[in-house]
Amino acid sequence: MNSRKRTLGMLGVATAVLLATSACSGGLLGGGGGDKTDSGPIIIGMIVPTSGSSAPTGASMANGAKMAVDEINKAGGILDGRKLELQIADGACDAQQAVASANKLVSSGVVISVGGYCSGATLPTLPIFDKAGIPMIIPAANSQDLVKEGLKSVFLINGTGLQQSTAALTFIKKQGYKAVALVDDNTSYSVDITTETKKQIEADGTSKVVLKTSVNAGESDYSSAVRDIMGSGADLLYWTGYYQEGGLIIDQLRKAGYTGDIMVADGSADPTLATIAGPAAEGVYATMTPTPNTIKGAEGWIADYKAAFGDDPKPYSTQSYDAVRLAAAAFTAAGNTKTDDVIKALEGIKDFDAFSGPLSFTPEHTLANGGFVILVMKDGDFQLFDNLQ
């Protein structure tokens, strides 16, 4: 049984390598570019979770990207009238599913990738796209691990865990919290932020980390984490996991009589947090990149989104929209879709007009300005509380 499993696994690896090399040789023939043709639609790939517990966010990201594609096509396309074509593939927030989807996108001839929500599922897709000569503009996933390898083709347009931790520390000092409890859900992204925040709080020294622990995602009862937090004497809980578990923990914590403040990281900064936690969510802070409803001047965009999809835009729909526009801008600046030219064009982007503010990249291909702000939950929705400027 075991050896058969291993054979299957090796077969899988072999297929992946085959796919990657075949795509690679295609790239070489095309002169280091992703595609060989200079006409016809430009295919943009996007891996987002369309199944599993993060499916709502994935659907919203896909919608944001669709909106940008439609707008660009309506305006006549790019590179002498070539149209954009969006291919969505399911990443399911699962590494294996994401790798399968990445291989599928590579073999269907995408020239750029604008997907990536869960860092844990995005990470294994990077070498696949990189080998195939496909640049990646990652709209949501923001673990430091994504840029650790230093792949030239990876660009993050969401603030990273490091930038988020810095924002968290700034707020902690500003509010004068003394005892901070850090809780994550054991996923790459979430642990990233608690670890980095702990490091920064300890280096700073004005406050103390009284608890750092993890919970398992996908359960309903978090009484043991609640006991730990209550016992630690924290005056601020910083939860860095997703909103499903976050909502439950906040509700159970308040029911257990916790009176300190609560702050969540961007994975929980979603209005659904309030439907799950109920009244307990009032007054919860969040470290977050600007969302559609906290961006000044986005009202028209929100109305368009609602008209097109009959639903409110969720977090990361704007980043996905920007990722497609950024890709189009890079193609236009490069004058073609060849890998090296597009990467150079992206590196040269200066103050691109994005929802999160003027966008440029650092030499590590992360945002020059992380743009994290503090939101607060009020009447069931997050509003801007402090822009940390």
Next chain:
Amino acid sequence: MAQFISDIPQVFWDGLFVGSFYALIALGYSMVYGIIKLLNFAHGDIYMVGAFIGYTILTAIGGTFHMLGLFALIIVMMISMLITGVIGVVVEKLAYQPLRGAPRLAVLITAVGASFALEYGVAAIASPNPRGFPVRLDGDFVLVLGARVTIPQIILMLIAGALMIALDTYIRRTSTGRAMRAISLDMKGSLLMGVKVNAVISRTFFIGSALAGAAGVMAGAYYGKIDFLMGFIIGLKAFTAAVIGGIGNIRGAMLGGLVLGLVESFGSELVGGQWRDAFAFAVLILFLTLRPTGILGERVTERV
């Protein structure tokens, strides 16, 4: 350490409360296994369906609920139980009965299939968004030996206890109960003695699924969140509970649920919450290797 000792009553109560949910779901697992030796992996998803049915009814009746209070919640729970019971029977008729003579592995695979069909069926109908339950059990708490015990917890445990006692009496005192026990001992023999085997199996599925549906509504009202994958982990936990208590044994399933809840609670208190699942399933392995018949498991020699 002093912190741990003063926490013991709270840890004990938290474990007991979660354990009573495990027990309610473990009952269905155990009954079905006892009677047709099938691990019904779709059982955890029946719990999820129960929560969604409760959600739909409560949303439909909307504002009138608050005037009726707890009584209405119990009525809604009973309606959900009826519907999930019927769904359980339908799943059995479609996915398990045609495979009655087939190798057990084949039925196990259809069980996994039924589980995914229910999960993604609900996701397709109700959208994959998590929902906030329209009714939330809130209430005061009392301190028992330093443990914070809330009124909703007490109410839910009383309901769970009442359901379990009713089931136990049903199995032990009625003719259908006797037929169930007979089939679990020897299906062919019971058939020859004139027991309507298929009808009794259907009834077993109905009861087991109804209990899971009740647990689903209770979980929705207590935790406040439902989503289409909520049955997965708790289904596995209930299976673990059934094995701990002795799979096929009704009282064992109840005991196993409570034991598992306590093991998890004390385990995560001692070594940290992120170890909770590792702990629960390590206990499963321990039982399967050291005492596969579970705490109250029947001796296999009985079945000659």
